[in-house]
Amino acid sequence: MGDHVEQIRPLDASMDEEWSRRTREPHLRAVSASRHRDGHWWWVGVDVMEFVRTEPLESELRRRIAEALAGVGGVTGVEEEDREVWTVTGTPAGRALVEAVAQVVDDLADRTRGAF
Secondary structure, eight states: OOOOOEOOOOOOEEEEEEEEOOOOOOHHHHHHEEEESSEEEEEEEEEEGGGOOOTTTTHHHHHHHHHHTTTSSSSSEEEETTTTTTEEEEEHHHHHHHHHHHHHHHTTHHHHGGGG
């Protein structure tokens, strides 16, 4: 199985749309995006952030993830919701959100492998 982004059926009824990056290294490189039914916002999950807790890597990842999300067309705002979840407002495409963050985790994968 190679890495790829696909639309999946939301497991939560409050979600209207969901995208997921499938990868052989899910704890390191998986990214997901879920759009809420009641508004123009997405939740973007970045699995590796559960494990990265050393500086300067953690801050670099957080900064680059926020920048990548903010750079997606249609995004009007980005905020950290939780350790591994970002809230994105606006009207971006779910696939584009996942692909933007996937580029960041791929760029830093060699460094984040040490977090496990």
